Amino acid sequence: MTMSSTRRGLLLGAAGVTACGAGALGGYWWLNRGVVEGDEARLLAASFESLEGSTLPVSTWRGKTLIVNFWATWCGPCREEMPEFVQAQREYAAKGLQFVGIAIDRRPAVERFAKELGVNYPILLADPAWLDAVKTMGNPQGVLPFTIVFSPQNTVMMRRVGKLKYDEIRTIMA
Amino acid sequence: MTGMTRIRAFALRSFCAAGCWALLSSAATASGPTPPPAPLPVDEAFVATASMHDGRVLLKFDVLAGHYLFRDRFEFQRGDEKPALIDAFKQDANAAGKTKDDPSFGRVKVFDRPVTIVAGHAKSGHGKTQLTVVYQGCSEVAGVCYPPTKRTFTLASGAKDVLPNELAKPGLSSLFKKQVSSQ
Numbered sequence: 625m626t627m628s629s630t631r632r633g634l635l636l637g638a639a640g641v642t643a644c645g646a647g648a649l650g651g652y653w654w655l656n657r658g659v660v661e662g663d664e665a666r667l668l669a670a671s672f673e674s675l676e677g678s679t680l681p682v683s684t685w686r687g688k689t690l691i692v693n694f695w696a697t698w699c700g701p702c703r704e705e706m707p708e709f710v711q712a713q714r715e716y717a718a719k720g721l722q723f724v725g726i727a728i729d730r731r732p733a734v735e736r737f738a739k740e741l742g743v744n745y746p747i748l749l750a751d752p753a754w755l756d757a758v759k760t761m762g763n764p765q766g767v768l769p770f771t772i773v774f775s776p777q778n779t780v781m782m783r784r785v786g787k788l789k790y791d792e793i794r795t796i797m798a
Numbered sequence: 799m800t801g802m803t804r805i806r807a808f809a810l811r812s813f814c815a816a817g818c819w820a821l822l823s824s825a826a827t828a829s830g831p832t833p834p835p836a837p838l839p840v841d842e843a844f845v846a847t848a849s850m851h852d853g854r855v856l857l858k859f860d861v862l863a864g865h866y867l868f869r870d871r872f873e874f875q876r877g878d879e880k881p882a883l884i885d886a887f888k889q890d891a892n893a894a895g896k897t898k899d900d901p902s903f904g905r906v907k908v909f910d911r912p913v914t915i916v917a918g919h920a921k922s923g924h925g926k927t928q929l930t931v932v933y934q935g936c937s938e939v940a941g942v943c944y945p946p947t948k949r950t951f952t953l954a955s956g957a958k959d960v961l962p963n964e965l966a967k968p969g970l971s972s973l974f975k976k977q978v979s980s981q
Binding site for chain 1: 936
């Protein structure tokens with residue numbers, strides 16, 4: 625059975641329209657895949673005071689698998705998870721992992737704890753207003769610890785309210 | 799929501815939280831780790847109300863099951879008095895708290911169940927008393943800590959189960975005034 629040329633043309637046209645639609649959708653996804661919006665974008669564009677006294681932008685670590693951990697010395701679970709972060713930073717630094725701790729706390733207490741623990745990644749100091757900002761980043765109650773994992777392309781890979789475990793970091797870096 | 803309604807809701811939530819916690823614990827034992835529940839709003843985890851009784855300012859915290867408040871992180875301030883810590887706990891033997899062996903802070907005193915604290919005495923006269931309290935606690939079930947929370951209570955003589963000013967809904971008259979003044 626042969627197909628009439630009109631019918632073949634219609635089918636080809638439909639296939640073309642479908643392909644164009646799929647292409648447009650794919651293109652839109654491709655263009656937007658690395659875009660982080662809202663307060664997470666604000667976080668990536670923000671600068672914080674470091675323990676050394678300089679002001680560091682979070683964009684310093686662009687291109688790495690960036691784990692931003694909000695914490696405070698008055699938060700027990702925050703203190704409990706940090707030794708594993710120190711270990712993971714040591715283990716996976718060569719593979720492009722970068723932890724950044726953002727302490728919403730007073731400088732002397734943060735300095736003391738960071739020294740005690742031998743923290744091997746940057747610790748930045750943030751204004752308490754960031755406890756409100758994190759409410760729109762997947763932490764509606766503004767509790768600690770709170771961690772966001774960004775891919776090297778700046779997409780959000782994971783948000784964690786509560787402790788982030790070593791096994792999860794291993795899976796991220798696998 | 800009135801103070802009593804909140805307390806009833808708290809009792810129901812406590813029951814559910816305790817049940818969920820027990821269920822999660824048994825599930826974790828049986829089939830590996832289970833993700834912790836999402837943390838509750840701080841005013842649901844620690845329901846704070848204040849009352850005036852026999853000239854004393856009573857502050858009640860209904861601590862939800864699986865949560866606790868640090869005793870030594872309370873701060874009180876009354877009215878226009880200079881910021882000062884009122885040693886509420888010395889006045890009330892029931893507010894001694896429970897000793898918790900915390901992995902980060904060692905042996906600390908916590909309130910992990912409802913507690914009433916005598917937070918001072920009302921001033922003489924018939925004026926209103928204002929009390930500001932700062933408290934900080936954690937959720938054991940969610941594995942998180944709440945930042946220090948500040949709440950202020952305005953208490954008239956004989957006031958009972960008064961909610962913090964931050965949670966009190968504006969009355970109809972104040973809404974009407976607002977409406978009129980904005981026109």
